[in-house]
Amino acid sequence: MNKRIFHVLEYNKIIERLNSQASSSLGKEKTIAIKPSTNLAEVVKWQEETDEAANVLRLKGNVPLGGIFDIKPSIKRTIIGGILNANECLDIASTIYGGKQIKSFIEGMDEPELPILRGLVEQIVPLNELERQIKSCIDDNGHVMDGASDKLRSIRTKIRTNESRVRDKLDSYTRTKTKMLSDAIVTIRNDRYVLPVKQEYRGAIGGIVHDQSSSGATLFIEPQAVVDLNNQLQEARVQEKNEIERILKELSMKIAEDQSYLYQNVEALGTVDFMFARAKLGQSMRASMPKMNDKGIIKMKQARHPLITDDEVVPNDVELGESFTSIVITGPNTGGKTVTLKMVGLCTLMAQSGLQIPALDGCEMAVFSNVYADIGDEQSIEQSLSTFSSHMTNIVNILDNVDHETLVLFDELGAGTDPQEGAALAMAILDDVVSRGARIIATTHYPELKAYGYNRDGVINASVEFDVQTLKPTYRLLIGVPGRSNAFEISRRLGLNEFIIETAKSHIGTDSKSVENMIASLEESRRGAESDYEQAEVILEQAQQLKQEIEQQWDQFEQKREELYKKAEEKAERAVEKAREEAELIVTELRNMKNEASLKEHEWIEARKLLDEAQPKLTKNKPGKTNRNDENKEIQPGDEVKLLTLDQKGTVIEKISNKEYQVQVGIMKVKVKRKDLQFVKREEPLIEKPMAMVKGSTYHVKTELDLRGERFEDALHRLEKYVDDAILAGYPSVSIIHGKGTGALRKGVQEFAKKHRHIKDFRAGSMNEGGSGVTVLEFK
Structure with missing residues (x-):
């Protein structure tokens, strides 16, 4: 990309806004270096990075990127043996902590999938030991603490003691020799404690003069009595400085040992900050991620110029590269043609830089090898070039480099010279660029170009709408409709005599009238189409609402039908259960009356099984719900x-x-x-299983029955049937699992066992059998 296009399309202003979104100097460094890429795969990767960060911001609102610094210069100094100061060490500890914070934040997110961010934070190494060592020596204000070493603590104790002794000595002077002092205070000169003594009492105090006031009336004297104490204090301070330097040197060496991890952390953190800076910029513009292509296709719905505020910008739909490769926009000045031109160019540069564009979701942008623009008055005073010459020099340069992978933006093509010659040049230039397969958007005043799109394949006319009633542009872009001259309508609205207007119309050629009539017809058709579209939208909304109401009523009908079926089934089940109970009573009476010689127990059990099998099964398939795949x-x-x-x-x-x-x-x-x-x-x-053969019948019965969770009545019913089956299978004993619970079910099982004629005995299960939660039944 040529640098001139960045200035023309104001791309640098976007970079400034992007830079303000970065949280650290690492991110800011990357935002300043950002440039559009011409590689489709690289651009797609950048867009995916921005989209991931945007999803995190949408879900969480913000990310913990504070406390991160560009520590690369400090690391480099430690590698060559330099000693860092306390603040530089503290910045490294802060950056380590900031890396751990963002790593924990990203790894703690469940949704959505974040492959790029997770891959980046995996590279961040939590250097906990190095951070602890720095923080144990340096406080948050960058001051080396007493606890950094035992020696430093001892030295500072000595310093405080000496300072106290010096002050006590000098305070005695301020109390007893007040008349000799300019002020009764103790002050410091050349790192030594002194007294402000009046000039005339210099000999009375005695000692070393370190300074004097500007008037010379006051001398700052170190009394002889505190010279030795001050010397001791200075010596202790030198020791303190040496010890601090030793501590910082030791920390610097430890930092140098971890330099590879620190560089790795810094690079990952810079990339993460850069991703979120791009996402924050997109969020501030209400932007969306474009789908990128290398086919020269641009599709933007409700696109807005990124540098115009929301209360002023007018969204427009722009399409280019499929049905047509060139757009010629005609219309009056101040109508928004140039803004549209710049918006398309700037959004293209943003998309190729991995930035989201201010348009609705589903937009599509192309990756161009170059973007060229001839926009605005670029008259060069130094070169003594006219406006036309300046534009033509730029256009010649564009024509020397344009190809099928470029986007070309022409503003007022052919302006600044004779209208007929300018229009002819404009059409010839457009023909040449179109023939090379480039994507073109051009604006013009020339009426000759209004019909240009009708005579060329791949070229379409467009215009910016103008409201004749308010005499103001609406800034709406109308694709397929050339700009119409509104001079007569505006003049009429402003009160110009109708006779003059009609006379002016008579001077217009037949071709111009035909073109204006064609444009008027197109505008009328467009307004009719928009009206029909609005009516269709209303009808569609009503139809959707009616569809929802019908679906809701159908669901209510289905639910009511299900309820009726359920009630019918419950009623049928109660009737069957009642019949079963009556049959059971009959069977019980017959059993009591049976002749042991003629009827065997297993025959009664088989009779009961036949009774169970005779119970009708209620269908689960309701009418109208047959299986269509049968x-x-x-x-x-x-x-x-x-x-x-x-x-x-x-x-x-x-x-x-x-x-x-x-x-x-x-x-x-x-x-x-x-x-x-x-x-x-x-x-x-x-399925073949071990089985017991009893009198020619085959039964598959387990040696245990689990009644846990059953209702009391249902449990006893299952128990009775199971005992019959177990007896028929010839088992000597079985286990009934009823759980501990309240004991009601255990008591019911044992009461049943006492009354059953074929149960010889029962007992609670042993420890390995389930304890009191199991009852073992033994048969005769």
């Missing part, structure tokens, strides 16, 4: 099916073909087509 279900010999034509059930004997089967219905065998069969059920093959 016809596709594979039917095999042995399957139970329903003949839809006869409304009878039968069993499949043989598969004749994919569409025909032989079915046994009662004593008849019939051939039936697949579409006339409905699958009912399939007998599952028995």
Whole structure:
């Protein structure tokens, strides 16, 4: 990219705003160096980085990026043996802590997926030991603490003692020799404690003169009595300085040892800050991530110029590169043509820099090898060039470099010279650039170019709307409609005589009138289309609302139907249960009356099982909810099916073909087509398990029954049936698992065992059997 385009499109202002969003000098350094890339893969990667950071900001609002510094110069100094000062060491500790904060923040997020950010924070090494050592020696104000070493603590204790002794000695002078002093205070000169003595009492005090006032009336004297004490104090301060230097040297050496990790942390933190700076800029512009391509396609919905405030900017839809490769915008001055031109160019540079653009979601931008622009009055006084010459010099340079991978922006193409010659030049220039396959947006005043798009493939006219009623531009871009001259309408609105207006119209050529009439017709068609669109929007909204109401009513109907089916099933189940209870009473009475010689116990058990199996099964498929895929279900010999034509059930004997089967219905065998069969059920093959054989019958019964969680009545019913099956299977004993709980279920099981004639004894389970939560039944 040429640097001139950055100035013309005000790209540098975007960089300034981006720079203000960075949280650290590391991020600011990267924002200043940002440049548009011409590599599609690189641009896509940048956009994905920005989008990840934007998702984090959307979910969390902010990120902990404080306390991070550019410590690279400090690290470099430690490597070559330099000694860092306390503040530089403190910046390194702060940066280590800041890295741990952002690492913990990103790794603690569950949503959304953050592969790029997680990969970056994985590179951050938490140097806890180095941070602890620095923080244990230096406080938050950059002061080396007494606890940094035992020697430093001892030296500072000595300093405080000496200072106290010097002050006490000098305070005695301020109390006893007040008349000799200019002020009764103790002050410091050349790092030594002194007294402000009047000039005339210089000999009375005696000692070393360190300074005097500007008037010479006051001398700052160190009395002889405190010279030795001050010497001791100075010596202690030198020792303190040496010890601090030793401590900082030791810390600097430890920093140098971890220099590779520190550089790695700094690079990762700078990239993370740079990503969030781009995301924050996009958030402030209400921007979205563009889909990038290398086909020269631009699609922006409700795009806004990034540097115009929201209360002033007018959003516009812009498309370029698919149906047409060039747009020629015509219309009056101050209508917004140049703003549109700059918006497209600036958004292109932003997108190629990994920045989101101020448009609705779903926008698409192209990666160009170069963006050229000829915008504004670039008259050069030094070169003594006219406006036209200046523009033409720039255009010549553009034509020397343009190709199919470039975006070219022409503002007022051909302006500044004779209108006829300028219009002819403009069309010739456009023809040349279009033939090279470049993407072009051009603005012009020339009426000759209004029909240009109708005579060229890949070129379309556009204009900026002007409201004749208010005499103001609306700044709306109208693709497909050339700009219309509003001079007569404006003049009429301002009160110009109608006769003069009509006379002016008579001077216009037939071609110009035809063009103006065509434009007027297009505008009328556009307004009609917009009105129809608005009506269609209203009808669509009403239809959607009606659809929602119908769906809601249908759901209510389905719910009501389900409730009715459920009530019917419950009623049927109660009737079946009542019949079962009555049958049980009859069976019980018959058992009491049975002849032991004629009826065996297992026959009664089998009779009860037949009773259970006779209980009707209520269907779960409601009318209207048949399985539409039943016809596709594979039917095999042995399957139970329903003949839809006869409304009878039968069993499949043989598969004749994919569409025909032989079915046994009662004593008849019939051939039936697949579409006339409905699958009912399939007998599952028995899985071989260890089993007990009793009198020729096979029973699969476990040696334990789990009643936990059952209602009391249901549990006893299951227990009774299970005991019958276990007796039939010939088990000597079984375990009943009832849990501990309240003990009600255990008591019920034991009461049942006492009354059952075939239970010899019962006991609580042993420790390895489940303890009191299990009752073991032993049969006779």
